[in-house]
Amino acid sequence: MVHIVFLLINIEIDEHRNITTSLFISPNHLIFLANDTELKSAIFASQLHSDDHIEYVYKNEIILGKIRKIYLTIEEGYYAPLTPSDTIIIDNILVSHYASVNNHYLTHNVMKIYR
Numbered sequence: 001m002v003h004i005v006f007l008l009i010n011i012e013i014d015e016h017r018n019i020t021t022s023l024f025i026s027p028n029h030l031i032f033l034a035n036d037t038e039l040k041s042a043i044f045a046s047q048l049h050s051d052d053h054i055e056y057v058y059k060n061e062i063i064l065g066k067i068r069k070i071y072l073t074i075e076e077g078y079y080a081p082l083t084p085s086d087t088i089i090i091d092n093i094l095v096s097h098y099a100s101v102n103n104h105y106l107t108h109n110v111m112k113i114y115r
Contacts, residue, residue, distance in 0.1 A: 009045050010073045013065040013093065015056050020068060023091045024075055030096035030107075032087075034064050042096050055094040062094060 011023045025031065027046035034053040048054075048067055056065035088097055098107040 005074060005076050008073055008075050009048075010071055010075075011045070011048065011054075011067055011093075012069040013054065013056065014068050015058065015063065015065045021056075021065075021091060023093045023095075024073070025090065025095065026099060027072075029099040030102070032094055032096065042098075044099075044102060057089055057092045057094060065093065 006026060008024045009027050011025065013021050013023060015021060025045045027044065029045050030042040031045050031048065032055055033041040033043060033048075034055050048070060050067055050069060052067045053064045054067065055062045057063075086097055087094055089095075098111075
């Protein structure tokens with residue numbers, strides 16, 4: 001991993017225990033909206049809104065977290081390389097590995113050759 005300074009979005013999330021947690025993520029990183037379908041909607045983090053629900057991991061279970069507040073910040077962070085999985089957990093939030101292309105499933109299929 002390479003350590004760099006980034007313009008990030010800080011997403012404050014209320015999870016089920018009335019605790020607020022924060023996710024720092026790049027604006028063009030894909031994140032999954034929580035919905036009732038098997039094929040999850042992945043959108044750019046910059047497209048999220050307050051009151052959207054995302055998937056939160058708590059005690060090895062995926063539960064809903066509600067977005068309370070979103071704002072831009074400059075933070076130090078890490079750039080992660082590709083891994084065999086198409087999703088990762090960042091600060092207990094389920095997110096896509098991918099950024100910059102607004103289609104998680106298409107990008108995952110195209111990137112097969114690199115994994």
